[in-house]
Each structure stands twice: as C-alpha cells, then as structure tokens.
Amino acid sequence: MTSLEHVTVPLQQLDPELPPPHYAHETDAGADLVTSEDFTLEPGERRLVGTGVAVAVPAGWVGLVHPRSGLAVKHGITLVNTPGTIDAGYRGEIKVCLLNTDRSTSVSFRRGDRIAQLLLQPVGRADFATVASLEDSDRGAGGFGSTGV
Ligand SMILES: O=c1ccn([C@H]2C[C@H](O)[C@@H](COP(=O)(O)OP(=O)(O)OP(=O)(O)O)O2)c(=O)[nH]1
C-alpha cells in the first residue's frame, strides 16, 4: 500500500474547548471542522461561521475547505465559496461561509457540530509568461460541453 504524504501544519486552538480538526478515518482526505457557535440557517440564508482554529499552512501547500456531503444531501447545506482557499500566509481563524440551499426548511447547528472539512494539497506557482499566441492543442478553444453532454 502506498503511504500518505504527511505535512506538519501548526495549529492554534483559538477556542480550546472545541475539538481540533479531526480525520474520521485513517486515509480520509478531509479533517472535519466544527462550528464555534449555535445558529440556525433559514431557507436561502448564508452565514460566515467560525471554527475556533487558525493554522499556518506551509508554503507550497494550500488548505481547501470543502462541504460535507452528508449535510448537502440531508439538509441542502453547502459553502458559498466552495472550496474555500486557506492561503499559506493566512493566520486568522478559519471561517466557513455556509449556505442553506433548501427552499423550505431551516437547519440548526450546535457549537461543536461538524460543518465542513479541511484538505491540504500541494500547489504550484505559475510564472506567467506572456506570449502573442498559444500553441495549438487537440482541444483548442472547445469547452463548456463541446464534447457532448
Ligand atoms: O472559506 C474560506 C476562504 C478564505 N478564508 C480566509 C483564508 C484565506 O487565506 C483568506 C482570503 O481568502 P480569499 O483569497 O479566498 O478571499 P478574498 O476575497 O480574495 O480576500 P483577500 O483579498 O483577503 O485575499 O480568507 C477562510 O477562512 N475561509
């Protein structure tokens, strides 16, 4: 079995009574993030929610905040900006912009409930090189369903 790439991520618990990000299973990609507050989202409502943690993502990596599929399927909860980007230089609290997409039912959360998940991924940095025209390719400018539905 291939082993997972590990990276040390310094973590500050801004709200020490809350559990730190936690991987539910050994090989999960995402570590669950919790809400630091109780709140209710009315149908169509969005809210920026604190998670009680701050991290120092190492240079060359990015933190990505993804929705949880269970909340999506059962309650219509997603993130407005999915996935959220946690830059390597960011030292503030990780916050999650939740959205209730359900048209008729409100959803309540209690402090400590899992609301999203944090993934760590390596990233490259583009050195943009301006050119007059781009090299031809098989796809060319085709996109947005050009290969059929
Ligand atoms: O879901 C998110 C998205 C972002 N952030 C924090 C970390 C990130 O490094 C910073 C800026 O995010 P982004 O670049 O996506 O937002 P922006 O609107 O471009 O703000 P800025 O002008 O500060 O870059 O906000 C979060 O805590 N949660």
Ligand SMILES: [Mg+2]
């Ligand atoms: Mg930005």
